[in-house]
Amino acid sequence: MKNSRLEQIKEYIEKHGKATYDELQELLPDVSNMTIRRDLSMLEEENVVIRVRNGAYSVAEIGKKTEEQFVQRFSYNVSEKKEIAEKTTKLIDFGGCIFIDSGSTTLYFARMLPDDKYCVISNSLNVATELLRKHSPEVVLLGGDVSRNNLVTIGSSTLRFLDEINIETAIMSTTGFSLEGGFSCGAQQESAIKSAVIAKAKKVIMLLDSSKVNKNMPYIFTDLDHIDYLVVDKNFPKKIKEELESRNIKVI
Amino acid sequence: MKNSRLEQIKEYIEKHGKATYDELQELLPDVSNMTIRRDLSMLEEENVVIRVRNGAYSVAEIGKKTEEQFVQRFSYNVSEKKEIAEKTTKLIDFGGCIFIDSGSTTLYFARMLPDDKYCVISNSLNVATELLRKHSPEVVLLGGDVSRNNLVTIGSSTLRFLDEINIETAIMSTTGFSLEGGFSCGAQQESAIKSAVIAKAKKVIMLLDSSKVNKNMPYIFTDLDHIDYLVVDKNFPKKIKEELESRNIKVI
DNA sequence: TACATTATGTTAAAAATGAACAAACCGATA
């Protein structure tokens, strides 16, 4: 019965991410406070929880925090990016084959992508692992040399791989954008892949948070003519928006 | 000066994984206990640390624990596997191109692989991300459909990709092994890739912990004739070892 | 300079914790 109690506690904490002594007391009204304390001590020894004042956290929960922290450290404009990601999910047709580019905004998009029948292609390890946590989408990962910067596969073999597949919709990101300079990024090999993807895709959706506007990076990978939809946040400059719409690009 | 203090504390905790109030007091002799407490509260708000009795942990540190727990949950025979991985590192030549199979033993191997000039190829996302944490090896990831089970790429495109590359040494794992049944695994597509890798590799090193011995899985991917080295743990049955050595396989 | 805001120190009261001991429980054995 000790074991079943430990299991119960463990289950509760895993489920809720944490628990206070009061909560656990309610869960197990017939045991004393001290017993619960001792139980948590044991679970702490097993690295299942970590005890804090008034209760304990599940280590898994804290694992999530780590991740969150990690993502946020390298990412600014988080709420804008999430907003863009959210809007983008509404543009996706069912059943299609989607390419998802690497980048923080696209990663948020991957996270929000409903659990439906898609086939997703990506060259980003982060996007792939994110999607694999869900149940449904089939994930195809492009092969190639893995770049340490941003955990994407690049190189000639990646391009060749790309040759063999169809892309319905491409969800792209960019490092820089301006009306004159088009869409640009910082590495040649990345740029090559982005270009190739855009060339193959029937529908191209570009995610563009306002921090990217009027920045130019060395390698241009596409211009406005190849973009079907541009999803932006609420801080996006109106002037540019109007200019874009006059060129028949749907700005969302 | 508040910020620099926060930085100092953060740094200390990130480095040591945790800190007690006493330690921090020693680090910062000119501030009061209360200030340190407040600082830790702030860092807790930022998800950098989590406070416990007497001090705080770095969330990153706990992240590691989670991982450890995660690995151990799905993995038995941990010490044997680490032993095997350790031995295997000594068999590796400098400068070669190594294929690393998926599997928990091979993952430990990847973790222990010295930070030298190699080029590593793998179809396992776990192996790849593990290696990318280090500085040096170039990592090539095979493309293809990603299998949710074990996070490896599989399928015909993976095989085609494999055609294009050279493999000097292959570090392989197996799910089952017996003298009669050879090396076997549970999925056809996995088996196809393992076979292809072994066919290409100049030197094949098989990691085999004793829990696999005399287990047979449906798909045989190779037999003893293709294996150059077999790295086993100390519980490996002596009889089988002798039999193998009589067949000219180096058992380590 | 004067004021507002923030940061820090001090203290005391509240609380959480762990240690020690006692009671209950359990299984095995005679």
Place this chain on the structure above:
DNA sequence: TATCGGTTTGTTCATTTTTAACATAATGTA
């Protein structure tokens, strides 16, 4: 069944930790 050893649980209490509240100092700002 009685009894013994071990384990688990409960209770109490002293200790330590924590927090809240207030006072003081520092800092920024008009």
